[in-house]
Amino acid sequence: MTEFPKGFLWGGATAANQLEGAYNEDGKGLSIADVLPGGPERFNLVNQPDFNWTMDDKKYTYPNHNGIDHYHRYQEDIKLFAEMGFKCYRFSIAWSRVFPNGDETEPNEAGLEFYDRLIAECLKYDIEPVITISHYEMPLHLVTEYGGWKNRKLIGFYERYASVVLNRYADKVKYWMTFNEINSALHFPVMGQGLVKSNGGDKMQNIYQAWHNQFVAGAKAVKIAHAIRPDILIGCMLLYATTYSYDANPVNQLAALKENQAFNHFCGDVQVRGTYPAYTESVMNRYGFSFKDLDVTADDLAVLKENPVDYIGFSYYMSTAINVTDKKLATANGNLVGGVKNPFLEASDWGWQIDPTGLRIALNELYNRYQKPVFVVENGLGAIDKPDKNNFVQDDYRIDYLRKHIEAIAGAVDDGVQVMGYTPWGCIDLVSASTGQMSKRYGFIYVDLDDNGQGTLNRYKKASFNWYQKVIESNGQEL
Ligand code: BGP
Numbered sequence: 001m002t003e004f005p006k007g008f009l010w011g012g013a014t015a016a017n018q019l020e021g022a023y024n025e026d027g028k029g030l031s032i033a034d035v036l037p038g039g040p041e042r043f044n045l046v047n048q049p050d051f052n053w054t055m056d057d058k059k060y061t062y063p064n065h066n067g068i069d070h071y072h073r074y075q076e077d078i079k080l081f082a083e084m085g086f087k088c089y090r091f092s093i094a095w096s097r098v099f100p101n102g103d104e105t106e107p108n109e110a111g112l113e114f115y116d117r118l119i120a121e122c123l124k125y126d127i128e129p130v131i132t133i134s135h136y137e138m139p140l141h142l143v144t145e146y147g148g149w150k151n152r153k154l155i156g157f158y159e160r161y162a163s164v165v166l167n168r169y170a171d172k173v174k175y176w177m178t179f180n181e182i183n184s185a186l187h188f189p190v191m192g193q194g195l196v197k198s199n200g201g202d203k204m205q206n207i208y209q210a211w212h213n214q215f216v217a218g219a220k221a222v223k224i225a226h227a228i229r230p231d232i233l234i235g236c237m238l239l240y241a242t243t244y245s246y247d248a249n250p251v252n253q254l255a256a257l258k259e260n261q262a263f264n265h266f267c268g269d270v271q272v273r274g275t276y277p278a279y280t281e282s283v284m285n286r287y288g289f290s291f292k293d294l295d296v297t298a299d300d301l302a303v304l305k306e307n308p309v310d311y312i313g314f315s316y317y318m319s320t321a322i323n324v325t326d327k328k329l330a331t332a333n334g335n336l337v338g339g340v341k342n343p344f345l346e347a348s349d350w351g352w353q354i355d356p357t358g359l360r361i362a363l364n365e366l367y368n369r370y371q372k373p374v375f376v377v378e379n380g381l382g383a384i385d386k387p388d389k390n391n392f393v394q395d396d397y398r399i400d401y402l403r404k405h406i407e408a409i410a411g412a413v414d415d416g417v418q419v420m421g422y423t424p425w426g427c428i429d430l431v432s433a434s435t436g437q438m439s440k441r442y443g444f445i446y447v448d449l450d451d452n453g454q455g456t457l458n459r460y461k462k463a464s465f466n467w468y469q470k471v472i473e474s475n476g477q478e479l
Helices: 042-046 070-084 109-124 140-144 153-169 182-186 189-193 204-228 250-273 280-286 298-306 356-370 396-414 463-473
Strands: 009-013 088-092 128-134 175-179 233-239 242-245 311-315 319-322 374-378 419-422 445-447 459-461
Touching: 009 070, 009 128, 009 374, 070 109, 070 459, 070 463, 109 128, 109 153, 128 153, 153 204, 175 204, 182 189, 182 204, 182 233, 182 250, 189 204, 204 233, 204 250, 204 280, 204 298, 233 250, 242 250, 242 356, 250 280, 250 319, 250 356, 311 356, 356 374, 356 396, 396 419, 396 463
Parallel strands: 009 088, 009 419, 088 128, 128 175, 175 233, 233 311, 242 319, 311 374, 374 419
Antiparallel strands: 445 459
């Protein structure tokens, strides 16, 4: 078996809005995640023409409000991560804890103090924090008052927020990411950009304008980070779904290439290379507008050029296949990124097509495209776990999934790819981003909490807990 590099960052990943809870404590403002209804229909519900960002407790549940109560139980949780041997822990800072409305001039000290405590707890166990500055939880006020990321005023608000957290924590935290899964906006712009149908999220030009504003804001964060600490590493974060042509028909091959450009590569190309790619106009024309229609200044382009990211963080859950020649083929039911069913692959209970080889391909594609280190910051199997009477989960299906994906990473290391680390998603069970529910679980640690918010919130180690502990201990030799 391949030797993983010395210092390989084994760990796990979470996001503030999906586990912290305490949604209105210590001065925290509302974030968009706090008003998204729970349930498998959440994306459809928010895209109703009259969706208005208020909480209607009678009709919907809001699982993010309590999360898994990590805000109060973080010490217990970090201790369990340390027991697994985590070298790093990827988490996000809730923007709305630091700037409750997003547009204040002074931060909320109580919010910052929570992350002081969380970071100290990680460092106590020699766990390197890996921080996502914005993970699907912008302050709600920035959406209701300013219309979300399509408004360029957000560049300044994000810059101020990033500056506050970088200045506060950079001496303790070396690894950062600007925006979680920035390219996901192509399929669900509500999470990263605060755009839904009722505020223009159905217009592609708005999504691209929002991206542009995020690119500039992210580049400004890179600039601030490097000025504070030259050895800091600050990356972008992409949702990467390896995209194949369904068959050898050149027409499908070309369609797959275009899909790759539009989804997998566009955001990375700008953030890693610092310039808009040659195919920009062709992608935009396809959606009926031109780059000239966007509000882009010469200063923006200079900031992008001067501040590319240091590495490419990405999530990998699934691959997809493109077929434009046979309209009868079913779409990959549930695959968040579209495409058709691949006859060679199985899918998860949620229809996400399971493809470890696709991860090896993704690592090669990204590294060879950019020649910068790559970091698998999310990967995992969402499944319905069935605990026994002692709340023990024998999650062999999860072990099997993770083992094959780790083998794929090892293969990519053999291929010459510089991989920084691996942080499987939802290392402790938490609220799902796409369904807003608990029943889609990823963790090594079972949390006793159901979709209706009932349960003791006690934590229990699953079979995968001991398995992953050995993986880390052996630096990936024992799988
Ligand atoms: C990614 C997000 C995470 C996360 C994960 C699993 O898209 O970055 O926030 O939740 O996917 O998705 P889900 O929770 O929908 O199963």
